[in-house]
């Protein structure tokens with residue numbers, strides 16, 4: 001009997017998984033084929049500015065584990081050209097790795113003119129609307145990628161303000177200099 005101490009029953013495990021799965025659902029959005037890339041997440045009804053749309057769930061991992069996974073994701077990204085955007089900084093000790101199939105929000109694509117943003121509330125991360133979003137519009141947020149290896153991440157967001165690459169807004173000026181062109185920020189809203 002003593003060896004079972006601390007073990008979680010199958011019933012408890014199911015209950016915990018069900019809770020997380022339910023947290024990852026939303027009545028405001030669903031997954032559809034995207035015009036930007038692969039699958040994306042679309043508004044299923046009108047969403048008001050600042051409204052909480054969906055939780056970005058994932059696996060709670062220590063900073064050490066996060067460092068290892070971050071390196072692995074970066075290596076995978078440079079080998080395949082895929083972007084790695086799944087790890088969120090949570091607390092001094094913990095991060096969230098959203099690379100789990102039940103995390104619908106992981107399918108939200110990047111845009112240079114995004115309509116959503118990830119906000120942290122306590123130890124949870126939620127996707128909120130940055131402005132009013134009409135039913136049927138694709139949800140997007142800024143992946144905030146570093147300019148290093150920008151050529152590996154061409155952006156297909158299709159917005160007028162698109163800078164051509166998935167690069168953090170804070171580095172757009174540097175990107176413009178590299179590409180020898182005028183200020184992208186002047187096109188952005």
Ligand SMILES: C[S@@+](CC[C@H](N)C(=O)[O-])C[C@H]1O[C@@H](n2cnc3c(N)ncnc32)[C@H](O)[C@@H]1O
Pocket residue numbers: 034036037038039040081082083084085106107108109110111154155156157166
């Ligand atoms: C977290 S996934 C988003 C879901 C993805 N569309 C899918 O079907 O799996 C991130 C990947 O989507 C693609 N992606 C997201 N936003 C993009 C954009 N604006 N332009 C081009 N590719 C994008 C990139 O390949 C990136 O590696």
Ligand SMILES: [Zn+2]
Pocket residue numbers: 111112113155156157158159161162163164165
């Ligand atoms: Zn873009």
